[in-house]
Amino acid sequence: MLFFNLMIIGSMISVSAYSWLGMWIGLEVNLLSVIPLFKNNKNIFPAEACLKYFITQVMASIILIFSIIYSFNLINLTLLTMNLMTIALLTKLGAAPFHFWFPEVSEGLNWINNIILMTIQKFAPLILLMYNMSPSKLILLSIVCSSIIGSIYGLNQISLRKIMAYSSINHLAWMLASFLENKSIWMNYYVIYSLILINIIYIFNYFKLFFIYQLFLIKNQNKIIKLIFSLNMLSLGGLPPFIGFMPKWLTLNLLIIQKLYLISMILVIFTLITLYFYCRLIFSNLTFNLNENLIYLFNSKLNFYFISFNLINLMMLIICSSFFNFM
16 A cells, blocks of 8 residues: 555656656656556566566656756757657657557556556656647657557457557557647546546456456356446447547547548547457357356346446436536
């Protein structure tokens, strides 16, 4: 619990700092506190995952502090300094083409630590990237690469952790795209994505699922869990009328207003590919065994609040639309 609190404090230091040096210090506090969390015997490959994560983050931190020190001698940030900062932050995020470490680290962690890696650890670098954000060619390149790599590389995976890692890279492309003009849309995207991801990973962790073939093992009495899992995956893919569609819709609308038609088309096309391997998980989950009773059975052990929260979360787009129509 101590290291978890220090991790949150490190992120808050980075977000609230008034100088780049203070932001860098916050990132280092965050890094030093998250390593003991990842170095857990409950993880699959704790030492390997921690070492890969630590080396990559240290390399990114070196580039970041070098660019900060270099900028002290300048009145304004030069293009080189801004690009170095952007590269360092994109590496910390695991955005393509600096994503080489992200799926491998994710594969070595348990599901709880994967939630930390895919949500909390992205918050501070995203905020710092927003401060340094300009629609440069480097950002546009990262958006395109993250969208393509996050979808194509996830197609032939059988590990659920790698599938969620590549899915996270694809969603990161949408978050970076929402930065281009309106810097408030990405926060909506981040919050909605985090909530949906937590719901999905909660199910994976509850049933100890790590590979696609294990989805067949969800027993007959958990029909409601199968339904909730399927709806969450469709929402994660951005399919209307679920809440996951809303941030994609807002981002796409923003890109079209800015006349970034090519970026919009790339994001939509490759998001459809991610929706395809989400459907693979759904079909595997909904496949029944020969000895399985198709009659719905409710498991009293399931948490009522978890089910209610999921259904409200998934249908929030319909609820909000209906509310504004009556206003």
